[in-house]
Amino acid sequence: MYAKSTATIASILSAAQTLFLDKNYADVTMTEIADAAGVTKGALYHHFPSKESLYLEMMHADLKEKQAIFKSAAESAGSCRERMKRVVESFLQLPPQKRELIKLVRRDINIFRNPTRERLVRAYQSALPEQVEKIVRDGIRDGELADADPRLLAWMHVALVEVMITDYAQKIFSDRAAMADYVVDLFFSGAGNTQ
Amino acid sequence: MYAKSTATIASILSAAQTLFLDKNYADVTMTEIADAAGVTKGALYHHFPSKESLYLEMMHADLKEKQAIFKSAAESAGSCRERMKRVVESFLQLPPQKRELIKLVRRDINIFRNPTRERLVRAYQSALPEQVEKIVRDGIRDGELADADPRLLAWMHVALVEVMITDYAQKIFSDRAAMADYVVDLFFSGAGNTQ
DNA sequence: ACAAATACATACCAATGGGTATGTTTTGAT
DNA sequence: ATCAAAACATACCCATTGGTATGTATTTGT
Numbered sequence: 001m002y003a004k005s006t007a008t009i010a011s012i013l014s015a016a017q018t019l020f021l022d023k024n025y026a027d028v029t030m031t032e033i034a035d036a037a038g039v040t041k042g043a044l045y046h047h048f049p050s051k052e053s054l055y056l057e058m059m060h061a062d063l064k065e066k067q068a069i070f071k072s073a074a075e076s077a078g079s080c081r082e083r084m085k086r087v088v089e090s091f092l093q094l095p096p097q098k099r100e101l102i103k104l105v106r107r108d109i110n111i112f113r114n115p116t117r118e119r120l121v122r123a124y125q126s127a128l129p130e131q132v133e134k135i136v137r138d139g140i141r142d143g144e145l146a147d148a149d150p151r152l153l154a155w156m157h158v159a160l161v162e163v164m165i166t167d168y169a170q171k172i173f174s175d176r177a178a179m180a181d182y183v184v185d186l187f188f189s190g191a192g193n194t195q
Numbered sequence: 196m197y198a199k200s201t202a203t204i205a206s207i208l209s210a211a212q213t214l215f216l217d218k219n220y221a222d223v224t225m226t227e228i229a230d231a232a233g234v235t236k237g238a239l240y241h242h243f244p245s246k247e248s249l250y251l252e253m254m255h256a257d258l259k260e261k262q263a264i265f266k267s268a269a270e271s272a273g274s275c276r277e278r279m280k281r282v283v284e285s286f287l288q289l290p291p292q293k294r295e296l297i298k299l300v301r302r303d304i305n306i307f308r309n310p311t312r313e314r315l316v317r318a319y320q321s322a323l324p325e326q327v328e329k330i331v332r333d334g335i336r337d338g339e340l341a342d343a344d345p346r347l348l349a350w351m352h353v354a355l356v357e358v359m360i361t362d363y364a365q366k367i368f369s370d371r372a373a374m375a376d377y378v379v380d381l382f383f384s385g386a387g388n389t390q
Numbered sequence: 391a392c393a394a395a396t397a398c399a400t401a402c403c404a405a406t407g408g409g410t411a412t413g414t415t416t417t418g419a420t
Numbered sequence: 421a422t423c424a425a426a427a428c429a430t431a432c433c434c435a436t437t438g439g440t441a442t443g444t445a446t447t448t449g450t
Contacts, residue, residue, distance in 0.1 A: 159357065
């Protein structure tokens with residue numbers, strides 16, 4: 001019964017991802033997405049009932065992918081410090097476009113058009129912190145980290161990681177491994193002079 | 196020649212601030228702003244030539260105010276650590292609405308509608324980091340901080356500070372001073388267990 | 391082969407919203 | 421008092437855009 005449409009859907013989702021990253025939600029038009037995907041609005045609305053659902057499906061697919069990546073990195077073996085570095089690297093090693101999709105979510109923080117959108121935004125935003133929190137809990141339990149609120153500490157850590165996706169940080173470091181080292185060292189030891 | 200209109204302008208700017216914080220730029224309508232300010236679109240367009248200019252003027256006024264506050268805190272006397280705490284507190288002590296205006300700018304990161312907007316966004320975004328960077332430079336010079344890129348370190352520090360405006364952090368800490376302490380301690384000493 | 395479902399294209403609609411044109415009222419200088 | 425400028429209000433315009441209605445082409449099960 002089904003003529004294959006997977007290629008069209010993929011191209012629509014890809015075009016939508018690029019455009020939504022480039023402009024605000026309201027500034028991206030359905031015609032624009034259709035054009036970029038090489039189809040017409042008719043085809044677009046055949047596959048997606050509305051602009052909102054297209055946005056949600058696109059983000060949801062990306063979220064699932066990232067959750068899996070972060071989870072496997074967080075559940076790897078080794079010391080708290082090693083696992084943390086692995087998680088940071090798993091984030092920094094994402095292709096730039098995928099990595100920067102977090103910015104798209106950040107735009108929506110505290111602006112919830114509907115419950116579905118709110119759930120998605122919250123889940124997306126906490127995908128990385130959730131995994132880091134698990135490592136932090138283990139670190140505190142094993143005495144590698146000082147006793148403190150694990151969730152807050154995890155968010156602090158992720159805040160440091162996200163500085164690394166700024167242009168300035170990109171210019172300073174030669175590779176992802178150096179970035180991950182820097183972040184994890186700063187998180188564990190701080191910037192103070194302890195000589 | 197001038198009938199006094201300062202009150203109207205102030206009420207328009209205030210209404211605009213609230214609404215732009217609550218929704219995306221495109222989702223805020225000029226009629227809405229006018230209604231919230233208790234005037235009509237006619238009065239609105241009498242004082243501001245366009246929606247864009249209203250947005251820019253509102254943000255620019257806020258930026259100038261914050262730059263002054265952060266600057267005076269950063270140039271206070273004392274050790275690197277003391278000054279840093281003072282800057283953090285000057286940020287955290289802002290009224291909630293003013294403090295959260297940074298979120299509004301964050302939405303626009305990497306979305307530059309025009310050169311004026313880009314300049315504003317960049318200036319707004321770096322208002323706090325700029326002052327922190329000065330302190331960091333002094334800290335490195337005086338041996339209180341380990342040698343590292345001062346600008347990057349400043350952004351890292353600010354990233355930590357901004358975690359404090361999340362709902363979760365608000366619930367944990369009792370007062371602003373405790374928040375500032377936590378951030379500065381974490382920045383200087385890290386989260387690792389060094390016993 | 392052929393009918394039905396799917397995949398896509400074309401043409402159109404209705405509402406939204408930024409901006410304008412044109413008023414009327416109020417202010418302030420002389 | 422008067423008159424021009426400023427401060428508002430009212431009514432309207434029109435370009436944009438999400439969504440629909442209705443087509444045609446292509447695939448697929450039988």
